[in-house]
Amino acid sequence: MGKSILIISGKGGVGKSTLAAALAVTAAKKGRRTALLDADIGLRSLDMMLGLQDQVLFDLADCVGHRCSLKQALVPHPVYQDLRLVVGGQMARPKDFKPQDLKKLVRTLSASHDTLIIDGPAGLGRGxxxxxGLADDYVIVATPDPVSLRAAEKAAQVLMKSQCHPQLIIxxxxxxxxxxxxxxAPQMxxxxxxxxxxxxxxxxPWVYSGMLQGKTAAEQEVGGLPRIFEDILLRLEGVQLPVKDLEKETRLRRFLRKVSQRL
Ligand SMILES: Nc1ncnc2c1ncn2[C@@H]1O[C@H](COP(=O)(O)OP(=O)(O)OP(=O)(O)O)[C@@H](O)[C@H]1O
Ligand SMILES: [Mg+2]
Structure with missing residues (x-):
């Protein structure tokens, strides 16, 4: 049984899908059989982020509505053979999905993969x-602004009520x-x-320009993003790896950052 990781946030637009796609690519690069589930029902984005939008035939709603098998809904990535995507229903609403359907789906995907990453919706509603309670690990994403942090706190409260213990990515x-x-500082x-x-x-800024080329943050050629996602994955897999303080930017790093911004 593989590990399932749910990525959520209180406030929208903080980077959940960006992080979910990058983590999934990182896991697949490491040879983990990886499933990425776009559970942002009604507004999927991961197919675009991974450049798979023309290959999606079925979605989560088709699966739950028995119009296709789960196997048919898994879209293989052309480059990372260990990565497969299931997208949420574009026309569906969160209330169309019963908790037991989702539970079955998460169980089945976890059973056939080493890593299941679920890109959850924003907000604190039904979604x-x-x-x-469905995943093994819960990751709340927040940006360093007071509204996002307050929303993260509320999201954590919702999860903790269900005995889930989230971790935080800033x-x-x-x-x-x-x-x-x-x-x-993020630690604070x-x-x-x-x-x-x-x-x-x-x-x-590379994150946005990379996205326009169909590349995730884990595929940055020059810069430190891929390493950061590798470390996050290792921590999720139980490796004790402290999160370092932000170091003062050296001249070399500043140079590399500027080069990466121009690419
Ligand atoms: N570390 C980063 N640096 C720069 N831009 C980023 C970073 N992370 C995310 N972004 C940008 O922020 C925007 C929102 O990201 P994303 O769509 O992943 O957020 P989201 O939380 O999934 O949004 P939603 O709640 O609508 O699903 C995108 O344009 C993305 O490129
Ligand atoms: Mg999203």
Whole structure:
């Protein structure tokens, strides 16, 4: 039985799908049989992020509605042979999915894969509640702004009510603001929310330009993003790997960052 990881956030647009796609690619690169489930019912995005939009024939709603088998709904990635995607129903609504259907789906996907990454919806409604209790690990994504952090706190409360213990990823950190003392360090933010810190990802313009080329953050050629996702995956797999403080940007790193921004 593989490990299932649910990625959610309280506030939308904080980078869940970006992170889910990058983590899935990281796992597949490492040879883990990986399934990526786009559970953002009604507005899927992972097919586009992975450049698979023309290959999707069936979705989660077809699967749950018995219009196709789960095998038919799994879209293989052309480059990473260990990666397969199931997309949410574009026309479906979260209430169309019964918790027992989702439970069965998550169990079946976990049984046939080493790693199952579920890109959950934003918010604290039925979409998230439906998935609470289904996964092995829960990751809340937040950006370092007060509204996103407050929403992360609420998401954590919803999960903890179902005995789920989430970890936190702080995304889109702007190093110069942390260095200037304008934004607390990610470690402090995690401490404030009383959540274990799973990873810190800087705001990197490459993420957007990579997405336009159908590349995930795990496929950045120059820069530190792939390594960050490898470390996050290792932590999720139980390796004790401390999350380092943001180091002061060296000249070399600044140079590499600028090069990567131009690519
Ligand atoms: N570390 C990052 N650096 C720069 N841009 C980022 C980073 N992470 C995410 N983004 C950008 O933020 C935007 C929103 O990301 P994404 O769609 O992954 O968020 P989401 O949480 O899945 O949104 P939704 O709640 O709508 O599903 C995208 O344009 C993405 O490229
Ligand atoms: Mg999303």
């Amino acid at each position: 998230v509640k439906n998935f609470a 995304n889109r950190v702007q190093r110069h603001l942390v260095e200037a003392g304008e934004v607390p 933010l995690a401490l404030g929310l009383d959540l274990p810190l799973l990873g810190v990802i800087e705001d990197d």
